[in-house]
Amino acid sequence: MKNKIAIKITLTILLSFYLIIMYSKSNFNAEEFGLGEGTTSHFAASNGFPIHINKLNKEQCSPFLEGIKKNAKKKNITLFLGNSQTHGINQYEMEDSNYVSLLHNKVDLDYIISHSIQNASLQYFLLSLTYLHNKTNLTQVIIPLFYDDFREDGIRQIFFENLIEEDFYLDSSIGSMALELNSELDFLKKKNNNEETNKKKSTQEITEDNIESFLSSNSKYWSARKDIRSKLFIELYQLRNRAFGINAQTIRNKIPMIYNKNIDALKAIIYYCQANGIELHTYIPPIRNDVTIPYVIKDYQDFKSEVDLLVSNAGFSHYNFEDIVPAAMWGVKNSTNGSSEKEYDFMHFTGEGHQLLYSSLYSNIYRDSIKK
Amino acid sequence: MLFNSLTFIVFLTICVILFWTLKPKARVLMLFISSLVFYGFWRWDFVLLMLFSTFLDYFISLKIHNSTKVSKRRVLILTTLILNIGLLVVFKYLFFITENVNSVLALFTSNLSIDSLKLILPLGISFYTFQTVSYSLDVYRGHCKPERNFILYGAYVTFFPQLVAGPILRADEVIDQLKVRKKFSPSFILEGLKRILFGLFLKVVLADNIAPLVDEAFASNLDLFSAFDVLTISFLFGFQIFFDFAGYSHIAIGCAKLMGIDFPENFNFPYIARSFKDFWKRWHISLSSWIRDYLYLPILGVKVINKNSLSEGGIEVIENKKKRNSSLALFLTWAIMGLWHGANWTFVFWGVYHSFFIFCERFIVKSKYVNKRLRENVGWFIVLPITMLSWIPFRAESLSDAFQLYEKMFHIKNYSFYSLRENYFLIAAILLLGFLLAYYTFHWKPRKNKLSMSVRFIGEILVYSTMLFLVYVFLRPISQFIYFQF
Numbered sequence: 126m127k128n129k130i131a132i133k134i135t136l137t138i139l140l141s142f143y144l145i146i147m148y149s150k151s152n153f154n155a156e157e158f159g160l161g162e163g164t165t166s167h168f169a170a171s172n173g174f175p176i177h178i179n180k181l182n183k184e185q186c187s188p189f190l191e192g193i194k195k196n197a198k199k200k201n202i203t204l205f206l207g208n209s210q211t212h213g214i215n216q217y218e219m220e221d222s223n224y225v226s227l228l229h230n231k232v233d234l235d236y237i238i239s240h241s242i243q244n245a246s247l248q249y250f251l252l253s254l255t256y257l258h259n260k261t262n263l264t265q266v267i268i269p270l271f272y273d274d275f276r277e278d279g280i281r282q283i284f285f286e287n288l289i290e291e292d293f294y295l296d297s298s299i300g301s302m303a304l305e306l307n308s309e310l311d312f313l314k315k316k317n318n319n320e321e322t323n324k325k326k327s328t329q330e331i332t333e334d335n336i337e338s339f340l341s342s343n344s345k346y347w348s349a350r351k352d353i354r355s356k357l358f359i360e361l362y363q364l365r366n367r368a369f370g371i372n373a374q375t376i377r378n379k380i381p382m383i384y385n386k387n388i389d390a391l392k393a394i395i396y397y398c399q400a401n402g403i404e405l406h407t408y409i410p411p412i413r414n415d416v417t418i419p420y421v422i423k424d425y426q427d428f429k430s431e432v433d434l435l436v437s438n439a440g441f442s443h444y445n446f447e448d449i450v451p452a453a454m455w456g457v458k459n460s461t462n463g464s465s466e467k468e469y470d471f472m473h474f475t476g477e478g479h480q481l482l483y484s485s486l487y488s489n490i491y492r493d494s495i496k497k
Numbered sequence: 498m499l500f501n502s503l504t505f506i507v508f509l510t511i512c513v514i515l516f517w518t519l520k521p522k523a524r525v526l527m528l529f530i531s532s533l534v535f536y537g538f539w540r541w542d543f544v545l546l547m548l549f550s551t552f553l554d555y556f557i558s559l560k561i562h563n564s565t566k567v568s569k570r571r572v573l574i575l576t577t578l579i580l581n582i583g584l585l586v587v588f589k590y591l592f593f594i595t596e597n598v599n600s601v602l603a604l605f606t607s608n609l610s611i612d613s614l615k616l617i618l619p620l621g622i623s624f625y626t627f628q629t630v631s632y633s634l635d636v637y638r639g640h641c642k643p644e645r646n647f648i649l650y651g652a653y654v655t656f657f658p659q660l661v662a663g664p665i666l667r668a669d670e671v672i673d674q675l676k677v678r679k680k681f682s683p684s685f686i687l688e689g690l691k692r693i694l695f696g697l698f699l700k701v702v703l704a705d706n707i708a709p710l711v712d713e714a715f716a717s718n719l720d721l722f723s724a725f726d727v728l729t730i731s732f733l734f735g736f737q738i739f740f741d742f743a744g745y746s747h748i749a750i751g752c753a754k755l756m757g758i759d760f761p762e763n764f765n766f767p768y769i770a771r772s773f774k775d776f777w778k779r780w781h782i783s784l785s786s787w788i789r790d791y792l793y794l795p796i797l798g799v800k801v802i803n804k805n806s807l808s809e810g811g812i813e814v815i816e817n818k819k820k821r822n823s824s825l826a827l828f829l830t831w832a833i834m835g836l837w838h839g840a841n842w843t844f845v846f847w848g849v850y851h852s853f854f855i856f857c858e859r860f861i862v863k864s865k866y867v868n869k870r871l872r873e874n875v876g877w878f879i880v881l882p883i884t885m886l887s888w889i890p891f892r893a894e895s896l897s898d899a900f901q902l903y904e905k906m907f908h909i910k911n912y913s914f915y916s917l918r919e920n921y922f923l924i925a926a927i928l929l930l931g932f933l934l935a936y937y938t939f940h941w942k943p944r945k946n947k948l949s950m951s952v953r954f955i956g957e958i959l960v961y962s963t964m965l966f967l968v969y970v971f972l973r974p975i976s977q978f979i980y981f982q983f
Contacts, residue, residue, distance in 0.1 A: 130687065133958055140962035145969060276918075279713050305718065312716060329498055329538040333974055336503040353970045365923065382721035382916030 221476030415452035593840035621661035692751030699744030771876030
């Protein structure tokens with residue numbers, strides 16, 4: 126009996142050690158995984174300063190704003206907002222640039238900047254627009270209206286650290302959406318403040334930090350825990366997809382609550398641009414058209430009409446670029462269920478695709494200024 | 498100190514080594530001191546408050562025991578009750594009371610208001626107050642003799658595994674075990690570690706990962722929720738609070754076991770209950786038995802004569818000819834029990850909600866139309882969703898939010914759409930299935946043949962190694978236990 130227990134304990138410990146070692150081995154980047162294999166992030170810089178950022182935090186935002194201060198004198202400032210399509214280039218090659226970078230180099234009159242977030246939402250765009258307008262005095266903003274982004278909700282703190290640290294709030298005159306986002310920011314701020322307060326007061330926190338930093342600096346298996354957590358969540362996601370047969374082509378239903386919240390955010394963006402004299406351009410972004418798109422077609426059509434009507438009625442320009450990138454310029458990505466099969470990538474296209482989108486944006490948005 | 502932290506693991510290791518290497522008398526002193534250190538890691542200044550409460554009941558209980566005069570004994574017990582509950586009221590309810598008084602005053606005059614003072618709630622005050630009060634009442638009732646050794650009594654009240662969130666233990670259950678000179682056995686360590694590992698798994702792997710979903714849902718625009726959404730978030734929060742609190746209880750039981758001390762079970766698969774009475778015999782068992790013995794039965798006018806009262810069981814009616822209105826006692830007890838959980842009307846409502854269904858159940862049990870077999874067959878399908886929905890006011894920011902969510906359940910149009918992401922429904926379903934699977938696996942008795950034994954042997958290795966791996970990966974003191982705030 127005693128031997129049996131000893132064997133059981135030994136095997137249990139050995140097996141868990143094996144799992145820890147196995148999961149610690151592979152280098153894993155959750156953000157790159159989100160983009161999919163074959164797609165590379167590209168955040169451009171100009172004159173040594175970033176013009177395109179991913180996170181509104183000190184590390185990225187400070188040089189970004191510094192660059193605007195130094196290089197954008199006497200220029201109009203145009204902000205491109207977007208999701209991973211904006212910064213992701215499929216089958217990236219050395220000379221490739223994304224459309225923001227291409228426009229930045231082409232347009233002399235404007236200083237073009239961008240903030241793009243993977244799985245963005247219109248709520249993010251509203252936060253980003255108001256924050257950056259406060260910092261830079263924008264003259265123009267260009268926003269792609271992805272149907273996918275109307276399924277996203279909630280504020281991921283990692284992308285908006287500056288707003289929390291600087292006690293930034295949206296102007297309540299924007300309306301109920303501003304109040305809703307302010308309360309979400311408030312929640313994050315309170316959470317942060319509590320953590321801060323505890324750090325100052327509790328012996329537990331001080332001890333915990335010391336043990337944690339000792340273990341992290343002395344054990345690669347301990348410091349790998351964050352990556353293992355991400356990997357485990359990805360495996361759960363893949364398992365779900367395998368179990369329910371979900372892949373990139375599976376129909377993504379409209380989620381009414383989140384959709385409406387994002388429509389309200391779009392309305393708030395329109396209102397904010399009108400109130401602050403910012404020129405707004407929106408567009409339906411390219412989507413691959415050689416296969417059936419993963420949306421309920423009627424919902425997607427309704428969405429396109431609804432946003433067109435909203436933006437156009439407000440006196441701003443709205444374009445449809447959904448068919449400008451041909452099938453050959455779209456790639457494939459790793460399967461979403463962990464198998465070796467490849468799946469269609471409906472979001473990211475190649476450098477050539479970025480060239481096409483750049484041309485369309487340039488000829489449509491800057492057509493008027495060229496004529497002048 | 499948080500159980501889900503590295504600090505606690507180091508602290509516990511030192512305590513267990515010291516416990517088994519020291520002489521028995523020194524063990525108790527070590528436990529008392531280490532419990533104060535455990536508490537001090539949160540706030541050293543509040544250690545004195547806890548010591549005051551401990552000393553108060555130690556001193557008064559001795560006086561009660563030594564006094565033969567009924568009137569003097571009454572004065573003494575009233576003194577300790579007023580002081581203990583007074584402290585609880587000052588630290589926990591003062592802000593709530595002043596806010597409500599101000600609201601009432603505002604109805605009559607706009608000039609008059611009382612300054613609201615929001616104090617820091619001392620960790621575990623609700624738990625150690627209940628423990629010391631029950632000790633004094635037991636001595637007063639003659640159910641137990643007072644402990645003359647202050648260190649031993651202090652070690653019982655402040656014993657770190659149960660200090661901040663229970664189980665709420667009776668003096669008999671702990672003091673006698675602390676007095677015994679137990680010999681070391683490897684089975685204490687093995688059993689203790691198994692319970693701690695399981696508790697950490699429930700807390701850091703399950704509860705902490707459900708929490709962001711629940712937080713996000715409750716921060717959404719509740720106006721757009723459907724009935725399915727309301728039911729789903731109530732299930733998710735129901736599982737979160739269960740994993741969180743049951744996790745804490747398992748760790749507490751495991752820590753005590755490492756030192757050869759047995760704690761009673763505090764949870765017994767509550768979501769398997771087929772009646773509300775059954776639920777309260779399975780959920781936070783030590784609290785419901787405390788409430789039964791020291792609140793419900795006295796309100797009912799039933800004299801508690803049980804000399805071996807233990808922190809087990811649920812609230813039951815003891816037939817007594819002299820008893821007062823049992824329904825009134827039921828509602829009053831539950832309202833107080835709700836308020837014990839937190840200084841907010843949401844908790845009072847939660848208590849009254851439960852009492853309402855227990856009240857209804859009493860009629861159904863007596864009804865000739867609903868026999869026992871029918872109740873047992875359909876009970877779970879009725880009790881589970883109602884119990885889960887009871888967590889709505891427990892988690893909602895305000896009563897109006899809770900009512901807004903409940904309202905969704907009563908409109909047929911709210912059953913035709915959903916607003917949450919599909920993952921919410923999937924996770925809630927997986928948790929429910931996992932819970933049922935765990936219940937049946939736990940109660941599965943394998944045949945004594947070689948194959949069944951081997952399956953169990955391998956199964957246990959796989960389960961425990963997976964749990965160990967997951968606890969290693971997810972162990973972070975990112976959130977305290979939900980019941981710490983009560």
